[in-house]
Amino acid sequence: MTSTAKPRKTDPQIAFEVMGKAWRDGTLATLLACLMLAVALIGFRPISIDYDPDYLTKGDPLNQMGWGAMMVLSVVAGLLMADARRLYALLSPWWLLLIAMVLLSVMRTPDPMGAFRGVAFSIIGIGAIMVILSLPRTQAQMATVLAFAALSLLSLSYFAVFAFPQSGIHQTGGFEDQHAGLWRGIYPHKNVAGPVAACTLFVGLYLLRLGRPVIGGIVFVLATIFVLKTGSKTTLALLGISIFMVLLPSWTGFRRYLPAIFLVAVAALALATLGIVFIEPLKNWMSSVAPTFSYTGRTTLWDFGGRMAMERPWTGYGYGNFWQTPLVLEAEAHFDERWDFRRIGDSHSGYIDTMLMGGFPALGITLFAIWVAPMADYVRVPQLRQNILFADLMIMIVIFTALNGFLETFFFNRADPVWIYMLLGCFGLRIASRFVLHENGPPG
Numbered sequence: 197m198t199s200t201a202k203p204r205k206t207d208p209q210i211a212f213e214v215m216g217k218a219w220r221d222g223t224l225a226t227l228l229a230c231l232m233l234a235v236a237l238i239g240f241r242p243i244s245i246d247y248d249p250d251y252l253t254k255g256d257p258l259n260q261m262g263w264g265a266m267m268v269l270s271v272v273a274g275l276l277m278a279d280a281r282r283l284y285a286l287l288s289p290w291w292l293l294l295i296a297m298v299l300l301s302v303m304r305t306p307d308p309m310g311a312f313r314g315v316a317f318s319i320i321g322i323g324a325i326m327v328i329l330s331l332p333r334t335q336a337q338m339a340t341v342l343a344f345a346a347l348s349l350l351s352l353s354y355f356a357v358f359a360f361p362q363s364g365i366h367q368t369g370g371f372e373d374q375h376a377g378l379w380r381g382i383y384p385h386k387n388v389a390g391p392v393a394a395c396t397l398f399v400g401l402y403l404l405r406l407g408r409p410v411i412g413g414i415v416f417v418l419a420t421i422f423v424l425k426t427g428s429k430t431t432l433a434l435l436g437i438s439i440f441m442v443l444l445p446s447w448t449g450f451r452r453y454l455p456a457i458f459l460v461a462v463a464a465l466a467l468a469t470l471g472i473v474f475i476e477p478l479k480n481w482m483s484s485v486a487p488t489f490s491y492t493g494r495t496t497l498w499d500f501g502g503r504m505a506m507e508r509p510w511t512g513y514g515y516g517n518f519w520q521t522p523l524v525l526e527a528e529a530h531f532d533e534r535w536d537f538r539r540i541g542d543s544h545s546g547y548i549d550t551m552l553m554g555g556f557p558a559l560g561i562t563l564f565a566i567w568v569a570p571m572a573d574y575v576r577v578p579q580l581r582q583n584i585l586f587a588d589l590m591i592m593i594v595i596f597t598a599l600n601g602f603l604e605t606f607f608f609n610r611a612d613p614v615w616i617y618m619l620l621g622c623f624g625l626r627i628a629s630r631f632v633l634h635e636n637g638p639p640g
Contacts, residue, residue, distance in 0.1 A: 222333030225277040229331040230344040232269065233620075235262075236324055237349050237392070237613045242356070242382035259317070263611060267320045270327045278330035282639070285630045286326045286623050290565040295319060297561055298608055301554045304514035311515045317610040325619040329627055335582045335635045339406055342589075346399045346415045349392065349613075353381025353422060379425035388614060390426035391600050393419045394435040395593050395617040401439070402589035430603055437461065438596040442588050455571035458595060462567070469602045470545065473498045491603065494544045501543035505551040512554040515608070519543075519552075546601035553608070562607065566622060570594045573625040582635055587628035593621030 240262035274283060298315055305311040332338040356364030357379055366375040366386060375386055383389040397419035403412030423431055441461060445451050467475070472482040473495050482489060490496065504518065513521065519541055542549050550559050570591065577587040597606075597618040606612040631639035 222331075222337055225273070225331040225333065226337040226340055228269075228273055228277065229328045229337075229341045232266065232273075232324055233328050233341055233345040234348040235266065236321065236328075236611070236616045237345055238352060238382060239611055239613070242352060259611065260313070263317050263320050266324055270320070270324045273331060274323075274327045278327050279333075279638070280330075282330040282627060282631065283326060286329065286626055288565070288569060288623075288626065290561065290569050291322065291622075294558075294561045294565050295322070297554055297558050298515055301512060301515045301558065304511060305517040311517065314516055314610050315608075318608050318615075321611055321616055322619055325616065325623055329620070329623055333638050335586065335633050338586070339403060339408065342399045343403055343408070343411050343415065346396045346419070347411075349382065350396060350415065350418045350422065353379075353383075353389065353393075354418070356382050357425075375427070378427040379422060381422065383613070386426040386428060387604055388606075388612070390423055390428035390431035391597070391604070391606075391614045392617065393422040393426065394431050394438075394596060395614070397423065397435065398438075398589055398592045398596070401592075402585060405585050405588075431600070434596055434599050437599070438592045441595060442592050446584070446588060452575050454574060454591070458567075458571060458598075461595070461599065465599055465602050469494075470498060470502070470547070474502055491544075494603065497540060497543045498545055498548055501545070501548040501552060505548060505555070508555060509551075510555045510557065512558060513552055515553055517553075518549075542605035544604055546605045546607040549605045550607055566594065566598055566601075566607075566618065570622050570625045573629040576629040577625075578629075578632055580632060582633040583628050583631075586633060587625060590621045590624035590628060593617050594625065597621065 240258050298318070299312075302308050302311045302315055328341065329338075332341055353364065358364070364379065364381050366378045366380055368376040378386045380386045380389040381393075383392065397416060400412050400414075400416030400419055403415060406412070423435065441454065441457055445454050445457065467478065469491065471478045473479060501518075505512070512518075543552070547559065547562075550562050574587055574591050577583050597614060600614070601607065604614070606614040606618070609615050627633075627639070633639050
């Protein structure tokens with residue numbers, strides 16, 4: 197007598213089938229993207245007790261191994277799991293030219309190999325973001341990736357604040373006593389934590405608009421509280437401006453005018469920051485109205501950095517090199533200034549530091565890559581719900597980080613989480629403008 201009963205599957209067979217289904221429907225790719233984006237934003241050494249202005253340029257074996265592993269993971273995922281169409285679409289000529297310019301600037305440094313190591317990490321970060329954006333099959337999966345990364349960095353930051361306050365909160369007796377009591381979470385400084393929390397707030401707003409009220413509300417509220425606790429009035433102001441600039445035109449049907457609005461905002465902030473240093477009438481007016489106003493001493497750095505940049509306007513001093521040159525390190529102490537140049541790793545202005553790196557050519561290419569190209573992509577976004585919501589998130593991030601670049605330096609800074617967010621915004625807009633996005637289907 198023969199049995200007609202269906203043979204039971206063994207555990208390995210069941211596991212194989214589950215893995216196969218997860219591979220086909222994009223679950224594995226989504227999980228990998230979640231991990232990669234969370235690690236890119238959190239870093240490999242998230243707890244920092246003492247602020248070091250050179251923390252992004254010093255060699256760190258853990259970071260080197262971590263980003264080396266990220267490179268391998270990005271290559272493997274890009275070859276086996278990523279959507280080749282999206283990867284190809286993300287190959288922007290402006291970013292390729294910018295990478296070439298940064299690589300060229302390495303040759304003008306006293307230690308080209310050391311500088312190349314920093315550039316390599318920056319390029320790995322760019323490649324990782326391209327792969328992350330190409331892994332999720334649907335916008336629902338993309339939202340999961342963003343939500344996971346946002347909750348991960350917020351959870352760890354709150355854990356650092358309450359479990360390790362000596363690490364998660366600025367303390368007295370250090371380099372900058374005036375920041376004592378302000379939150380920094382898992383990041384080395386409130387000037388990094390604040391902008392990261394602001395960009396994470398945008399993610400929460402996106403999730404709310406997408407129809408995920410619970411997870412979106414949690415991210416939005418936690419990020420808002422964290423921004424407030426960093427004590428950064430500038431971050432709070434730029435955050436509000438970025439949301440207002442994007443949502444108001446979108447709600448009133450004037451989306452196509454956003455590039456013009458952005459240009460006005462950029463010009464206004466440029467005049468309000470660098471203008472009061474380099475434009476004589478504005479400088480004199482500010483001196484008469486508010487003689488002690490200096491953006492916490494930044495105007496001194498901008499003045500010095502700008503003058504030095506004009507000494508080499510077409511070549512610059514090389515990647516991450518100027519503030520480590522004898523010209524700065526061996527200078528006499530200026531006791532009447534708010535900052536000691538010899539302890540500063542940057543000018544607190546991404547645009548001045550870009551000039552110091554590669555002169556006007558590097559600055560021009562950078563502006564096209566982070567200003568012009570994203571705005572051009574935004575106006576080309578299809579008028580479809582998923583595309584509009586995703587593009588609004590990405591342009592908020594681009595606007596905020598571009599404006600924040602007048603007050604902080606993070607362009608090309610290896611694995612700076614604000615730089616990672618800017619990359620996400622710029623490349624995310626290329627996806628939103630070139631594909632029809634579906635909530636539960638692959639992009640068309």
